[in-house]
Amino acid sequence: MNEVVRISSAEKLNSSTWVIRFKAAFDARPGQFVMVWAPGMDEIPLSLSSVGETKAVTFKVIGDDTRKLSAMSEGDRLHVRGPYGNGFDLSSRKVLLVGGGIGIAPLMPILEAKEADAVFAARDGDEVAYCVPIAEGLGRRHWVSTDDGSLGFKGNAVQLVTEVLGENVYDEIIACGPEIMLYYLHRLCVERGIRCQMSLERYMKCAAGICGSCMVDDRRVCADGPVFTGEQISELREFGKTARDASGAKKKL
Amino acid sequence: MNEVVRISSAEKLNSSTWVIRFKAAFDARPGQFVMVWAPGMDEIPLSLSSVGETKAVTFKVIGDDTRKLSAMSEGDRLHVRGPYGNGFDLSSRKVLLVGGGIGIAPLMPILEAKEADAVFAARDGDEVAYCVPIAEGLGRRHWVSTDDGSLGFKGNAVQLVTEVLGENVYDEIIACGPEIMLYYLHRLCVERGIRCQMSLERYMKCAAGICGSCMVDDRRVCADGPVFTGEQISELREFGKTARDASGAKKKL
Amino acid sequence: MNRLATAVGSVKLKRPGIVASGILDETGPSMARMLSGGAGAVVSKSIGSVAKGGHANPNFIETGCWTMNAMGLPNPGIDAFREEMEVAVAAGKVIGSVYAASPAEFASLAGKMEDYGAAAVELNLSCPHAAGFGMEMGTDPAMVRSIVSETKDAVSIPVWAKLTPNTHILASIGRAVEDGGGDAVVAINTLKAMHIVPEFGKPFLSNRFGGLSGRAIKPVGVRAVFDLRSAVSIPIVGVGGIYGHRDALEYIMAGACAFQVGSAVSEMGPGIFESINAGLKEFMAEFGYKSIKDMEGIAHE
Amino acid sequence: MNRLATAVGSVKLKRPGIVASGILDETGPSMARMLSGGAGAVVSKSIGSVAKGGHANPNFIETGCWTMNAMGLPNPGIDAFREEMEVAVAAGKVIGSVYAASPAEFASLAGKMEDYGAAAVELNLSCPHAAGFGMEMGTDPAMVRSIVSETKDAVSIPVWAKLTPNTHILASIGRAVEDGGGDAVVAINTLKAMHIVPEFGKPFLSNRFGGLSGRAIKPVGVRAVFDLRSAVSIPIVGVGGIYGHRDALEYIMAGACAFQVGSAVSEMGPGIFESINAGLKEFMAEFGYKSIKDMEGIAHE
Numbered sequence A, B: 001m002n003e004v005v006r007i008s009s010a011e012k013l014n015s016s017t018w019v020i021r022f023k024a025a026f027d028a029r030p031g032q033f034v035m036v037w038a039p040g041m042d043e044i045p046l047s048l049s050s051v052g053e054t055k056a057v058t059f060k061v062i063g064d065d066t067r068k069l070s071a072m073s074e075g076d077r078l079h080v081r082g083p084y085g086n087g088f089d090l091s092s093r094k095v096l097l098v099g100g101g102i103g104i105a106p107l108m109p110i111l112e113a114k115e116a117d118a119v120f121a122a123r124d125g126d127e128v129a130y131c132v133p134i135a136e137g138l139g140r141r142h143w144v145s146t147d148d149g150s151l152g153f154k155g156n157a158v159q160l161v162t163e164v165l166g167e168n169v170y171d172e173i174i175a176c177g178p179e180i181m182l183y184y185l186h187r188l189c190v191e192r193g194i195r196c197q198m199s200l201e202r203y204m205k206c207a208a209g210i211c212g213s214c215m216v217d218d219r220r221v222c223a224d225g226p227v228f229t230g231e232q233i234s235e236l237r238e239f240g241k242t243a244r245d246a247s248g249a250k251k252k253l
Numbered sequence C, D: 001m002n003r004l005a006t007a008v009g010s011v012k013l014k015r016p017g018i019v020a021s022g023i024l025d026e027t028g029p030s031m032a033r034m035l036s037g038g039a040g041a042v043v044s045k046s047i048g049s050v051a052k053g054g055h056a057n058p059n060f061i062e063t064g065c066w067t068m069n070a071m072g073l074p075n076p077g078i079d080a081f082r083e084e085m086e087v088a089v090a091a092g093k094v095i096g097s098v099y100a101a102s103p104a105e106f107a108s109l110a111g112k113m114e115d116y117g118a119a120a121v122e123l124n125l126s127c128p129h130a131a132g133f134g135m136e137m138g139t140d141p142a143m144v145r146s147i148v149s150e151t152k153d154a155v156s157i158p159v160w161a162k163l164t165p166n167t168h169i170l171a172s173i174g175r176a177v178e179d180g181g182g183d184a185v186v187a188i189n190t191l192k193a194m195h196i197v198p199e200f201g202k203p204f205l206s207n208r209f210g211g212l213s214g215r216a217i218k219p220v221g222v223r224a225v226f227d228l229r230s231a232v233s234i235p236i237v238g239v240g241g242i243y244g245h246r247d248a249l250e251y252i253m254a255g256a257c258a259f260q261v262g263s264a265v266s267e268m269g270p271g272i273f274e275s276i277n278a279g280l281k282e283f284m285a286e287f288g289y290k291s292i293k294d295m296e297g298i299a300h301e
């Protein structure tokens, strides 16, 4: 579906993260993403951080396009293609969500939709603080880790998850974040025999499963993913190792 | 909708009339028609004489295409476009159906769908006899007229209808048949103040309301009709007088 | 304020939507109906010198995505068409479409259309399914130029040339129209196409080839108008796959000053012009455009 | 009996469906996946001499009726593509697609594809959205002829030429391929098109122009194949808007000996080849066709 939507609110969440909300006609599931464009910027993929009637994208400013997007405000228009991708399977009973950095945002609709515990990991307190009141508002158990220890546990997501798993039993871990985090988290899950789902990222053009620019091995991240199960990930040789640039050339992650 | 259907049965009803039955995926209402084609013939419009899951067309052989159609048998295939047209409004309570010649066929689905009386008019008994057992099977009151008196009332449809109206009261007359019959029947309805609906015919190409070949005045028989109400017909100056050929040129009826 | 007013050169229109040639415009009463239903003008069926029944049925088929026809230019001939024009012209602006096999024949037909009261004449240089006519001439720039200039010499009403998209030299054809003195280009006519019915192993249309129209061709039409806008400076009328006001806006923003609607009349009915007009008005109010002119060609900026 | 077996000249295929160039064929593993999923062969992404990122996003959009792209021929360059070909060729038949700006460059790229194990090379003479490449050369018969013949001289694998429908001289282009010694023509590539977003008053694609594909273009593709069948005697591979076996049959009956599937992979997924194969088998059994060859071109009869 292609839709020109109007921004109903745009909010700065911390020094580098913005949320843009808009009403859109399409239906979406947690874990799906959209391609967002306005004149003057390149179209980019962003996960939906709200999937109700009012949808949202939450993004970190890391380059030109996210910066242009962060300059938008209420009433401005966006061209939205989507939603794309498979979304998360939410059928497991006891779930631990693990979000790293901006990867926390796509997990928020799950936290809203079902009882689940969550680990929020980030570089520092500034990056992650906004999540805490949301999780508290929803009455969800949650833990925070920061690399610099400025909030919560000092250390990375995988270390914190290891702690959490010491005291809690989960049917499944659902994660989104930097691939390096996912890589070690996946290893942890395999070791412990815990099922998991992880949302991956690759360079996207069509987002519709046709151009082949987002391949990990022989899987299309846009259409076969972005969410893959632990078993699927175990078979991916490129996961955590290589990705491809816009020309399709391989590069080390 | 465009569909290639398989003939489930083909039956000769009398010396000049055939019925072809087929299953088709589309839904249809009484009074709608389809465009029927197979290689070797021109595509022609035919009203549906059954509108259930098994559809039917009932036609009189009058030229090349109807003759080719009459040579088809079970298992043969037809290309069917449609259904087109508005169909009859069946909301009136007490209805008299008036069919003239092959114009009887499109009324048969009404007879099946609701309690109604019927006048069947034709040149001779051969042309009309097949209708009688059907009406009897459905337990519907019916009268027959033939021009030569070989069956039922001797005379034309309008004369018979006048007789029937002497002894019965109807909310509406629904008619299909030669335009000359419809012309006088319409006059009768206007005089007596009886509502009516009539199904018209004009030369058809697109059947989709776009090419303009089937105009009566400024109305498209294929899309605004083929069924018109008495009031609409009263406003048509060409009704009963002129029609147009394939080039769009006017000719007297 | 009538935001919808526009003009194709000297032809002023109260509303920018025009009934495309071949669409409910073979008879006077039909054209009159379309004029009273929200169209700014109606282009007549393409008329030739003599009556023609057109290709045998089947000559039309549509899906949700496209429409295909090979009517074969049926028409009652220019002389019989006089009485249809009388009825239509009394109801509003009529553009007389003509097809012919030579420049002289085009000129003569155009002259009659002028006599009948046409507001402009549209030369059909683009029909893809009538041997010897239409796009067979419309892909030869020298021929196009001479048809246009000979017609210009013969009439005093504006001369529009309707172009085929079935070519890689559209810009040259557009320039040939302009060089010949043409007052506007109309783009696009249908794409040359074919539909085969596998169960029969045969083409569906009696003429085998037909012209593709409807939703399927809008992106080709918009591109053609965009290309023409860079190639010519005469007005452009956009046509192809317009079903709603956003489609019409694409053509206007690509460079058209007015647009025509054809295939959509089948799905949406003759009321489509009213609904496009309403959509345009609302859009223009919301985005602050005061006139069609304000939006013309802005996608080039 | 494998009713689905066919051949494009000397290239034998167990199944008649081929993955079109640009569709999930930029990497070795992806091509291997398509080969194991019911496709008879896969055409690689069009590869050039050096790496190219392609046009900036947005470069793709689709509706239920059409697909439009202006990827801008992104590719890692012929040398880096060696390792992708190794993986793909191990899994089945790969046709190496190449694009270039001169006959000599085409010949050199084709030579590398032969070295990599391609079963044939497909010359992209038809991309409508890459300045200096594709259809700009592909509408000049003399140029086409020399590209084909120079490539033929350089390789011993079959040379296929992929043609643009954006022209009225398709038959001449087809004959130029045949005269140059080409082994097959592939038709069609995308139609030059544009999509404008009214709310922004701007073309959607970063390249402004793009190529139209999908359902919308099937009738144009079928017509092109039908026309080519009368113009050339080398094999024809049909492509454009194939979503199911009845679409594929239209191409075959128009004159194609094999077909390619592109846009439909988005809506129907990579499983589309299996479902088309199943539909073809059932149709052929019902209608008594023993081979693809039995149906090839029958719509001309």
Ligand SMILES: Cc1cc2nc3c(=O)[nH]c(=O)nc-3n(C[C@H](O)[C@H](O)[C@H](O)COP(=O)(O)OP(=O)(O)OC[C@H]3O[C@@H](n4cnc5c(N)ncnc54)[C@H](O)[C@@H]3O)c2cc1C
Residues within 6 Å of the ligand: A033, A043, A044, A045, A046, A047, A048, A057, A058, A059, A060, A061, A062, A063, A064, A065, A066, A067, A102, A105, A106, A200, A201, A202, A203, A204, A205, A226, D057
């Ligand atoms: C399925 C998916 C979902 C995503 N969801 C989110 C989200 O919810 N929030 C968020 O902040 N970010 C998300 N991203 C990442 C986001 O797309 C990039 O941050 C954004 O494209 C950066 O654009 P830029 O111009 O600001 O930076 P640039 O300087 O252009 O690029 C910086 C980096 O961003 C990535 N990137 C750029 N363009 C693309 C592209 N077309 N496809 C994929 N990655 C690209 C590359 O890794 C690149 O190196 C998601 C990516 C994917 C693939």
Ligand SMILES: Cc1cc2nc3c(=O)[nH]c(=O)nc-3n(C[C@H](O)[C@H](O)[C@H](O)COP(=O)(O)OP(=O)(O)OC[C@H]3O[C@@H](n4cnc5c(N)ncnc54)[C@H](O)[C@@H]3O)c2cc1C
Residues within 6 Å of the ligand: B033, B043, B044, B045, B046, B047, B048, B057, B058, B059, B060, B061, B062, B063, B064, B065, B066, B067, B102, B105, B106, B200, B201, B202, B203, B204, B205, B226, C057
């Ligand atoms: C809406 C509609 C519903 C019809 N329903 C029936 C029906 O249920 N049963 C039936 O027997 N007949 C019906 N007809 C008439 C039927 O279409 C013609 O009898 C048939 O087309 C004759 O074709 P032919 O080749 O056998 O005869 P031809 O010799 O070609 O033509 C004989 C006459 O048939 C009519 N006719 C021919 N082609 C067309 C056409 N394309 N459109 C309209 N009329 C045409 C003309 O009056 C013509 O003079 C219907 C017509 C219309 C318009």
Ligand SMILES: Cc1cc2nc3c(=O)[nH]c(=O)nc-3n(C[C@H](O)[C@H](O)[C@H](O)COP(=O)(O)O)c2cc1C
Residues within 6 Å of the ligand: B206, B210, B211, C020, C021, C022, C023, C045, C046, C067, C068, C069, C071, C073, C097, C124, C127, C162, C188, C189, C190, C212, C213, C214, C215, C217, C239, C240, C241, C242, C260, C261, C262, C263, C264
């Ligand atoms: C049934 C039909 C008949 C047509 N007849 C003509 C014609 O006589 N002359 C002409 O110039 N164009 C004719 N056309 C082409 C249309 O005027 C128009 O250019 C084309 O259909 C594209 O517009 P659309 O997509 O809105 O239909 C015809 C189109 C259709 C569908």
Ligand SMILES: Cc1cc2nc3c(=O)[nH]c(=O)nc-3n(C[C@H](O)[C@H](O)[C@H](O)COP(=O)(O)O)c2cc1C
Residues within 6 Å of the ligand: A206, A210, A211, D020, D021, D022, D023, D045, D046, D060, D067, D068, D069, D071, D073, D097, D124, D127, D162, D188, D189, D190, D212, D213, D214, D215, D217, D239, D240, D241, D242, D260, D261, D262, D263, D264
């Ligand atoms: C995303 C995309 C990328 C394409 N890339 C190429 C390409 O690199 N080379 C080429 O010859 N054709 C390319 N094409 C054209 C297709 O191979 C095919 O000719 C066209 O899309 C029509 O087929 P379809 O309707 O089945 O998609 C591309 C098409 C699409 C949709």
Ligand code: FES
Residues within 6 Å of the ligand: A203, A204, A205, A206, A207, A208, A209, A210, A211, A212, A213, A214, A215, A220, A221, A222, A223
């Ligand atoms: S982005 Fe094109 S296949 Fe995934």
Ligand code: FES
Residues within 6 Å of the ligand: B203, B204, B205, B206, B207, B208, B209, B210, B211, B212, B213, B214, B215, B220, B221, B222, B223
């Ligand atoms: S047959 Fe074409 S408008 Fe009725």
